[in-house]
Structures are given as structure tokens and as C-alpha cells.
Amino acid sequence: MTSPSQQPAVLVPYDAAGYPMLPATEAPAYVIRITRPATTPPPAAPHGKHRTRTVLALVLVALLVTAAAARCAGAGPTESPDAIVRGFFAALTARDGDQLTTYVACRGNPLCTGSGLTAGYQPPSDPRVLPTPPGTTERDKNRRTITVQYTVGGTTSTESIQMLRTRRGLLGHAWAIAAPPGTELDLRSNAHPRLRLAGIDVAARPIGDHDTATTLIGGPLDARPGPQPATFWAPPGLYTITAPGDQLYAPLETALAVAGGTDGPTTTTFTPTIRPDVLAQTERQIRDVINTCADQRTLKPDLNPAPATPNICPFHADTAYAITDTPTWAVDNYPRIALDVTDSDLVAVRTLEPGIATVTYRWTTDIVEPRRWNTATNTEQFAVAGYVELDHGTITWRP
CATH class of the missing domain: 3.10.450 (Nuclear Transport Factor 2; Chain: A,)
Structure with missing residues (x-):
């Protein structure tokens, strides 16, 4: 039996015999256990060839998404101004009027068609882009001047081409020819109302007509049927111009050189030859x-x-x-x-x-x-x- 001096120093009552009197405790709660059915373990990660194919597929999808996003945003490589000018002269060398529309906004111009330059036209020979002089700086980063040299009809000409950079999409840009090389033709003849220039038919303006004509680079000049009016843009080259004759006038056949560029329309008058x-x-x-x-x-x-x-x-x-x-x-x-x-x-x-x-x-x-x-x-x-x-x-x- 434990003596009072040996009782623990806790706040627990003891009985007369010296044993601690514990408080009554509640009955333990009733616990319901739910047994879950056994589940199938997840499949193991693919190994070997299966994993490689999955990775390649994910990479391909990522590349396609990135390319589509870049295209929508206009990002990606763009042609340099020099390359665009070379492409323009390459289209002339190929006598491909349709291809000119890639470099110049000339849709509707009769020369910018599949048959416009195929006959009666000699493209410039030896076209080349001249190097930019040392120390030359452009004041506007969106503009650039490209100097070209070419030969037409045995005469060498030098011409400056103005290039313009415009935004393409959200992130990209593109260079374009702002003012195409060549000149505006204003063909005049009283004796020959219709002329054949290269591969197209044009209507000559009367010699005494002083009305201001609209130059055609892109868009039709005349909605009426028949040959196009004679004031329009023509790229550099040597053009053959013909017209039929009659009992009074001999047939017309002459050559017209377009080179060097001019600030305004080039008026060319064709005087007929009397039989x-x-x-x-x-x-x-x-x-x-x-x-x-x-x-x-x-x-x-x-x-x-x-x-x-x-x-x-x-x-x-x-x-x-x-x-x-x-x-x-x-x-x-x-x-x-x-x-x-x-x-x-x-x-x-x-x-x-x-x-x-x-x-x-x-x-x-x-x-x-x-x-x-x-x-x-x-x-x-x-x-x-x-x-x-x-x-x-x-x-x-x-x-």
C-alpha cells in the first residue's frame, strides 16, 4: 500500500485505500468502416518506341501552332529591298507581265498581263543594283533608295527607285516599290487612232488634246470596250509600235525606248508617212x-x-x-x-x-x-x- 507521501502530485482524488479515483468515461463511439472495392492500377508510362512517337507528335503540334501564330502576326523573314528590285527586273527579263504584279501595284494595266510583254518588247539588259555609297544614311527607317543601272537600246541609264516599308500583321513588315521605274506614256496621233504597243492595243490621244490624262499603274483607264487609252505606266525596255495603213498613209512601225525615268508623262507624237x-x-x-x-x-x-x-x-x-x-x-x-x-x-x-x-x-x-x-x-x-x-x-x- 502506498503511503500518502508517495501519492502523485496531481489533482486526482484518491480513495481511503490510497488508489486514484478516475472519472467515469463514456462508452466509445460506434465506428462504421466502409470497405472500397479494389481498383485497377493506372497503366504504366509508355516506354521505348511508344514514348518517342508521343514526343514527336507533341513537338509537331507545337511547331504548327507556332508557325500559324507567326503567320497571323506577320512575323518571319521578309525580302530585302535589293531582292525585290532584282525580282522586278527578273520579271521584265522573262517578259512576264503577270509576275510584275508581285512587285508593282499594276493590276489593270494592259502591260501587266500575260500577253502584254510577250511580243514587240525587249527588256533591259545587264540590270544591276549599284552599291550604296559609304556613309549614306537613311533619315527614315521605313524608306530606302535603291539605285539601278541597265541598258536599253544600246544606251545605259541609271535610275533611283524609292522603296517603302509597311507593317505586315502585328509583328512583321514588308518592303515594296513605292514608285516603279519606267515612265508614263502619252501616245498621240491623229492619223492612227489605234496603236499596237508591244503585245497590247492602245488608243492614241489626238495631238491637240490638252485635257489632263490619268496615268494608269493599277486600275482600268477606260471602262468602254476596245483598246485601252494611251496614257499609262510602262516599265523600262524597248517597245515596238505599229499601226495599219490605208490608201492615204503608209503602215507605221517604229521603236520607243523607255529608260531613265521621268517626272511627268512622256508625250510621243507619231506623224504618219504619206504613201x-x-x-x-x-x-x-x-x-x-x-x-x-x-x-x-x-x-x-x-x-x-x-x-x-x-x-x-x-x-x-x-x-x-x-x-x-x-x-x-x-x-x-x-x-x-x-x-x-x-x-x-x-x-x-x-x-x-x-x-x-x-x-x-x-x-x-x-x-x-x-x-x-x-x-x-x-x-x-x-x-x-x-x-x-x-x-x-x-x-x-x-x-
Whole structure:
């Protein structure tokens, strides 16, 4: 038995025998145990070839997603300004008008088509991009000047091409030709309303037309059917220009060199060539009129004596005598003429050497018979003028 001095120093009551009196405890709670069914363990990670295929598939998907995102954002490599200019001249060398639309906004221009440069066109030879001089700096990072040198028709030209960098998408950019090399063509002809330039048909503007024309680089100039109007952009090269002839004019065939670039439209006027036989036909018609006038027995021949009508006879004689008898004309020399094409599309007749006609008549101062007659002779120089036209397919001289 434990003595009181040996009792533990805790706040627990003890009974008379010296044993601790523990408090009554509650009955333990009833515990329900739920037994889970056994589950299948997860499959083991793939090994060997299966794992390799899975990794490759994930990498491929990641690359495709990255490429698509870059394309949408406009990121990625872009052509340099030099490469774009070289590509432009490569398209000219290939005579590929369709390919020009890749480098120049010229859709709608008749030369920027599959047939525009395939015939009647010689591209520039030996095109090359000249190196940028040392120390040259661009004030605008989005602009650059590319200097090119090329040869057209045996003549070497140097031209500066302005390049412009624009944003492409969210992150990228692209260089483009801001002002394409070449020139604006303004083709004019009164005799040939339609011209064939390289592989296209164009409508020539009248020579006297002073209206401002819209230059075509991209977009149609004329919505009407038929050939395109003649003011449009043309790239460097040597162009063959042709036009059919008729009874008055010989066919046209000439060459036009486009090189070096110009600040404004290049106006080219095509003067037609008169057929050689037109002069002979005109001279014959003029002589017929002169002979008919000389057959008239009057000092002032007139083939159309009606009032208010022009007198087409080129010669006449004046006399100081009131009384004369019937005169007689003789043509000593016919005039020598030339034909000139005017700006108004007329073939003008110009006298190079005047003709000579002699009139012989008698005169008197006696009023009553018998009269005393005296013989007089006058020599007259004369010129002819007028124009020549094609009247229903016939060469016709209009005095």
C-alpha cells in the first residue's frame, strides 16, 4: 500500500485505500468502416518506341501552332529591298507581265498581263543594283533608295527607285516599290487612232488634246470596250509600235525606248508617212483643174460662177482696158507641190514653185466700128493650196 507521501502530485482524488479515483468515461463511439472495392492500377508510362512517337507528335503540334501564330502576326523573314528590285527586273527579263504584279501595284494595266510583254518588247539588259555609297544614311527607317543601272537600246541609264516599308500583321513588315521605274506614256496621233504597243492595243490621244490624262499603274483607264487609252505606266525596255495603213498613209512601225525615268508623262507624237503615190494622184487632180480653168475664154476663169461660191481656179488676169475680145490661156509651167501632215490630221498641199500661165487677148479704145485692135499678153504666176483626204476610199484634193 502506498503511503500518502508517495501519492502523485496531481489533482486526482484518491480513495481511503490510497488508489486514484478516475472519472467515469463514456462508452466509445460506434465506428462504421466502409470497405472500397479494389481498383485497377493506372497503366504504366509508355516506354521505348511508344514514348518517342508521343514526343514527336507533341513537338509537331507545337511547331504548327507556332508557325500559324507567326503567320497571323506577320512575323518571319521578309525580302530585302535589293531582292525585290532584282525580282522586278527578273520579271521584265522573262517578259512576264503577270509576275510584275508581285512587285508593282499594276493590276489593270494592259502591260501587266500575260500577253502584254510577250511580243514587240525587249527588256533591259545587264540590270544591276549599284552599291550604296559609304556613309549614306537613311533619315527614315521605313524608306530606302535603291539605285539601278541597265541598258536599253544600246544606251545605259541609271535610275533611283524609292522603296517603302509597311507593317505586315502585328509583328512583321514588308518592303515594296513605292514608285516603279519606267515612265508614263502619252501616245498621240491623229492619223492612227489605234496603236499596237508591244503585245497590247492602245488608243492614241489626238495631238491637240490638252485635257489632263490619268496615268494608269493599277486600275482600268477606260471602262468602254476596245483598246485601252494611251496614257499609262510602262516599265523600262524597248517597245515596238505599229499601226495599219490605208490608201492615204503608209503602215507605221517604229521603236520607243523607255529608260531613265521621268517626272511627268512622256508625250510621243507619231506623224504618219504619206504613201508615195498620193503625191502623184494629187498632182494629177490639180493639173486637171488648172487645164479646165485654162480652157475658159475669160480673163477670170471660174469653174463655179454661182454667187457666194469660192473660185477654185488659181489664176486670173486684170486689164486696164474696157474693151477686150476673147482671151486665150496657156499653161507654161505647172506648180511643184509638197504634201504635209498637219496637227489637225490634214494632208495640206504646199506650193514649192509657182506655176506660170500666159493669157493673150486684144484690146481697143475705139467705141464704134471700125475698131483698131491691139494684142496684149500677160504672164501670171500662181500657187495652189488646199488639202488631201480619203473620201470613200479615194484620194481627193480639196482646193
